[in-house]
Amino acid sequence: MQLLNTLYVTLPDSYLRLDNDTLRVVDDAHETRLRVPLHHLQAVVCFGHVGLSAPLMHRLADEGIALVLLDANGRFKARLEGAVSGNVLLRRAQHRAVDDAALTLELARNIVAGKLRNQRQVLMRGARETRDDAERARLVRAAQNLAASLRACRGATDLHTLRGVEGEGARGYFEALNLLVKPERREHFRLDGRSRRPPRDRMNALLSFFYAMWMNDCRSALEAAGLDPQLGHLHALRPGRAALALDLMEEFRPWADRLALTLVNRGQVGADDFDCREGGAVLLQGEARKAVVVAYQERKKDEVTHPLLAESLPLGLVPLVQARLLARHLRGEAPTYLPFAMR
Secondary structure (H helix, E strand, C coil): CCCCCEEEECCCCCEEEEECCEEEEECCCCCEEEEEEHHHCCEEEEECCCEECHHHHHHHHHHCCEEEEECCCCCEEEEECCCCCCCHHHHHHHHHHHCCHHHHHHHHHHHHHHHHHHHHHHHHHHHHHCCCHHHHHHHHHHHHHHHHHHHHHHCCCCHHHHHHHHHHHHHHHHHHHHHHCCHHHCCCCCCCCCCCCCCCCHHHHHHHHHHHHHHHHHHHHHHHCCCCCCCCCCCCCCCCCCHHHHHHHHHHHHHHHHHHHHHHHCCCCCHHHEEECCCCCEEECHHHHHHHHHHHHHHCCCEEEECCCCEEEEHHHHHHHHHHHHHHHHCCCCCCCCCCCCC
């Protein structure tokens, strides 16, 4: 089964080399830490200072295995890939769609609606699980506000208005998200709004790290479906920006939020796992990064029911399914694009 098999390398100062048909990871003491057959991989993602041999990079390109370089905090730096494949007719349809204002607005509306709906599910689940009546009432009220945002986004007549609706919904959602952190952990994991580049608190640092990994998987899924990840609809087109990957990722952000809350509430990530630097930047540290990556990979194995396909599949496969559904819509084979709904 295609599951976007990805190797995440978080070991500082490690080095990746080609060993026949195997990728070998060695540490700074020249000890072999891992061997992975290349045919098991679809992508290699390196965090921070990781070295690679030229023969390995050539082989990855030849085999169609994406190489992604992220900084230590998970921010995208570069991507190496081989010759572009895919359906040129699909790419032509994609370019026409971007120039079609009505189609672009419809797609953007669906993307925002999917995100808002999944955010609402996160809050409603929290409301069901809390034992504090006052906090339950606040969570229900925040969920009702997201429902109002959902109705408003359907009536948005232009992208500017739609982005405003999304932004207003996001502000209320992230404020309510603090109530989903256990009271004894809120002092260190309070979310003061959404901040990035750099994150300004521990929860933002954790969310940014998860979003970076979802972003890579969404971009890989789009490329696997033959789509150009640069040609977005909700996100504005800019040089070097994978706007369509950002579009596709929107419906998966609440999945990242839920996993971040789980790790914090279970004590799997603690206050000491972050580096609070001068100037206000907060970064997830080395060993904690490894634990977070493992948790992310494990969560991708969870079986979920796809509402459109009406069948069970691993969560890690859903971005590829959604990319293919988007491709069908752009080719005119499906009347609309339906985001993946959280349950």
